[in-house]
Amino acid sequence: MSEATYKLHYFNLRARGELPRIIFAYANKKFEDVRYAAPNFGITEGKDIATVKASGLLPFGQVPVLEVTTGGKTHVISQSHAIERYLAREFGLYGSSNLEAARIDEILEALVDVGNSFAQQVWTKPREEQAEALKKFVSETLPKTATVIDKFAGEHSDSAFCCGKTLTLADLALFHTGNMLHTDWKDFPNIHKSYEAVGKALEKYLAARPNSPF
Secondary structure, three states, rough: OOOOOEEEEOOOOOOHHHHHHHHHHHHHOOOOOEOOOOOHHOOOHHHHHHHEEEEEEEOOOOOEEEEEEEOOOEEEEEHHHHHHHHHHHHHHOOOHHHHHHHHHHHHHHHHHHHHHHHHHHHOOOHHHHHHHHHHHHOOOOOOHHHHHHHHHHHHHHHOOOOOOOOOOHHHHHHHHHHHHOOOOOOOOOHHHHHHHHHHHHHHHHHOOOOOOOO
C-alpha cells in the first residue's frame, strides 16, 4: 500500500494551524500546506476562504482541516486538537505506552486551559491593548499552570523531554505555546529543557517558515 498523503487547510497564520505543521516538520513528512487569506487580521496573501467553505469540505465550516488520502480514499479530519493527536499517533509521537499517552494528554489539556485563559484575557481586548494584556498574561497568569507542568515533567521524565525518554506531542505543543506567547519558559527548567531540545530539532523548519503576526 502506498504511503498516505496529507493536505492541511488553514489561514496564512500560525495559531491553530502551526502545531500540525510543526508535527509534519519534526516527523519529516511531506504535506500540502494550503493557506487562506485572513483580511480581518491584515493577511491578504492566500486563497479565498469563502471558496473552500462553499465547497462543503469543512465539516464544521471552519479551519484547520486535514485531508488524508490513503488506499485510494480521502478522509477529512477537522478540529485542531483531533488533527494534532491523529498526526502524533501516526508518526510515533504519542509515547511508548498507554500510561505515557495519558501523561501527554494531561499536559495537552493543561495547555487547552492556557489557551482558553489567553482568549479571555488577551484576545477579547481591543487590538491596541493586546500587547500589554499579553505581557500581563505571561507574567501573572501563565506561571500558575507552567509551575504545575514543570513539576509534572520533573516527576514523569528523567530526560530532556516532558513525558518519557523521547520527544512527544507534549514537547511540540509546549514549544508552540511558548512561541505564540513569546516565552522560552526560562523560569521553568524542565519545560525550558524541552523547549531548547525541540528548537534545535526544528532549526531548519523555523528558519524557513513564513513570518506571521501570530
